[in-house]
Amino acid sequence: MADNKDIWVFIEFKKNSIRGVSFEIIGKAKELAKKSNEKVCVVLLGSNVSKFCEDFSYHGIDRIYLCEDSILGEYLTETFSSILINLIKEYIPSILLFPATKLGRDLAPRIAAALETGLTADCIELDIQDGNLVQTRTVYGGNYLADIICPKNRPQMATVRPNVMERSEALEKNQPEIINVPIDIDPNQLKTKVTEKIETTVIDIKPIDEADVIVSGGRGIGSKENFKIIDELAGVLNAAVGASRAAVDAGWISKSCQVGQSGTVVCPNIYIACGISGTTQHLVGMKSSKKIIAINKDPNAPIFDVCDYGIVGDYKVIVPLLTEALKEKLSQD
Ligand SMILES: Cc1cc2nc3c(=O)[nH]c(=O)nc-3n(C[C@H](O)[C@H](O)[C@H](O)COP(=O)(O)OP(=O)(O)OC[C@H]3O[C@@H](n4cnc5c(N)ncnc54)[C@H](O)[C@@H]3O)c2cc1C
Numbered sequence: 234m235a236d237n238k239d240i241w242v243f244i245e246f247k248k249n250s251i252r253g254v255s256f257e258i259i260g261k262a263k264e265l266a267k268k269s270n271e272k273v274c275v276v277l278l279g280s281n282v283s284k285f286c287e288d289f290s291y292h293g294i295d296r297i298y299l300c301e302d303s304i305l306g307e308y309l310t311e312t313f314s315s316i317l318i319n320l321i322k323e324y325i326p327s328i329l330l331f332p333a334t335k336l337g338r339d340l341a342p343r344i345a346a347a348l349e350t351g352l353t354a355d356c357i358e359l360d361i362q363d364g365n366l367v368q369t370r371t372v373y374g375g376n377y378l379a380d381i382i383c384p385k386n387r388p389q390m391a392t393v394r395p396n397v398m399e400r401s402e403a404l405e406k407n408q409p410e411i412i413n414v415p416i417d418i419d420p421n422q423l424k425t426k427v428t429e430k431i432e433t434t435v436i437d438i439k440p441i442d443e444a445d446v447i448v449s450g451g452r453g454i455g456s457k458e459n460f461k462i463i464d465e466l467a468g469v470l471n472a473a474v475g476a477s478r479a480a481v482d483a484g485w486i487s488k489s490c491q492v493g494q495s496g497t498v499v500c501p502n503i504y505i506a507c508g509i510s511g512t513t514q515h516l517v518g519m520k521s522s523k524k525i526i527a528i529n530k531d532p533n534a535p536i537f538d539v540c541d542y543g544i545v546g547d548y549k550v551i552v553p554l555l556t557e558a559l560k561e562k563l564s565q566d
Contacts, residue, residue, distance in 0.1 A: 237327040237387040239272045239296075240265055241318070243340070245332050246279055251288060253400070253443055254332040258393050259292055260401035262330060263361050265299035268361045269325060272296055276320070280306035286411060298324070307427040308336055312418055314343040320414055321348060326388045328366050330359075332333060333392035338371065345390050349381035352390040357397045357498075366391065367562040371494060376513060394502035395442055404484055439473040441490060446503045449475035449492055449519075450485075453508020453529065457485040462549065463507060465558045469563065475499065475519075477509045493518035507548040511536025528552065 240262045245252045259273065266273045272295035282304045289297055300316055306312050312500060321329065321344070329344075331337035333355045345352035353368035357378075360367040365382040366389040372379045383389045420426075441447055448467040450460055456553045460474070467474045476485070492499055494514040504522035509515060511527070511534055519525070527540035528548045537543045542549055 237325050239274050239390075240269075240278055240326075240328040241298075241321075241326040241330065242332045242408060243276050243278075243329070243337065244285075245334060245550045246282065246321045247286075249281075251333060252334070252395075254393070254395035255333065255393065256292070257398040258330050258332060259289075259294070261393070261398045262292055262328075263401060264362050265328070265359060265366070269327070269364070271432070273299060274326070276317070277301075278305050278316060278415075279525050280304075286409070290406050290409055292401045294405050294409045296410045296412060298412050298414055300416055302416045303417075304416065304420055309423070309427070310339055310343055311425055313340055314347065315345055315418065316414065316416065318347050319490055321388060323563055324412075329388045329390045329391075331392045333394045337392045341390060341392050344465050348386075348388070350386040350388060351381075352392070353381045354385075356391045356393050357393065359393070364423045365389070369527065371517060389522045393565060394498045396498045400524060431519035438489060439467075441473045441475050441492065441499050442497050442503050444473035444499070446470045446521075447475045447492070447499055447522075448505045448507065449509060450480055450507050450548075451477035451509030451515075452479035452483070452553055453510075454480060454485065455484075455508075459549070460485055460555075462552050466552050466559075469556055469559045470503075472503075472505075473501075475504075477512075477515050506536050506540070508550060509536055510534045512541065521563055538545055 235321045242258045242262050244255045262273045274296040275289055276298045276299045280342050281286040286297055331341040339536055341352055356368045358369035365384050368381045368391045369378055371443055448463050463474055474490055476490045480486050481486040481488050481491045483500050494517045498518045500521045504519050504524045507528045526542045527536040528551050529542045530547050532545045545550055
């Protein structure tokens with residue numbers, strides 16, 4: 234265990250670009266590395282990823298583990314986990330961080346199990362105390378925070394929720410060491426292969442995870458048809474449409490739009506909550522938004538405790554007025 238050193242961040246790519254959450258995790262990794270006097274390393278796996286090394290040279294990264302091969306063009310648990318497991322055994326990091334995305338949630342447990350170490354999922358804060366990584370996550374339906382440590386095994390592994398940590402700021406360029414990781418995988422031996430990719434019909438839904446503006450609707454919207462009122466405001470603002478779990482459970486909107494503890498954590502510049510009461514499980518997913526606007530007919534709704542601007546009234550009256558006013562204003566600009 235004494236040999237374990239350095240903090241590794243697994244970098245995820247989406248549609249040939251680096252996912253924003255990677256820079257959020259790097260920001261935190263740099264903070265932790267200062268405390269523990271360790272290096273920050275990133276791990277790049279993919280088919281055409283060496284071009285991204287340049288991006289990391291502006292973020293104070295000490296070392297890049299680069300594994301590039303056409304076989305890694307499509308994510309497969311089998312290939313990615315086997316490369317990472319070998320790499321970890323060779324270079325024995327102390328801490329290994331993944332994004333809590335679909336890919337990270339699939340990959341990290343496989344690696345933790347193979348290395349017989351612990352993994353904390355969905356962390357919202359990380360710190361180092363007495364040489365251990367303190368991994369904070371919500372428990373019991375979001376009502377409590379638990380600090381979890383892994384004192385006996387290494388590496389210490391965590392997945393980190395997108396949009397909860399400050400992004401690493403670009404710095405002066407440095408020259409990270411690049412370790413080219415050889416790949417020794419026989420494609421004929423793989424148990425799985427991607428034969429075809431089929432886009433699902435949700436492609437017309439603007440994703441909420443990296444949206445600048447989100448207009449969200451809750452149970453107060455009343456029906457699937459009424460979500461048109463929310464859609465119209467979102468359309469004028471070029472915003473994504475979000476929802477509370479109550480609206481998702483009612484079948485009014487897709488689960489991919491759910492904001493909150495068991496949905497997506499978002500951090501837009503503007504979050505407009507319509508007909509949403511503001512329970513802890515919802516707030517956990519949107520309270521770091523830069524400006525929160527709440528529309529609710531109940532003046533005592535808890536959402537008003539966290540919002541920057543609150544409007545008490547019926548959203549069916551207020552939202553169309555807002556949509557029209559914004560349409561007019563934006564057409565003049
Ligand atoms: C383990 C667990 C995980 C959960 N995860 C999530 C999660 O990820 N996200 C999430 O959102 N919830 C989550 N929940 C559910 C959460 O506890 C609440 O049930 C849910 O957030 C309530 O949604 P809501 O605010 O839309 O509904 P309600 O609490 O019913 O609030 C509806 C609001 O609409 C207002 N309203 C009604 N009519 C109008 C009108 N015409 N105009 C204006 N306002 C109106 C009412 O005043 C009320 O405040 C979770 C719960 C559990 C137990």
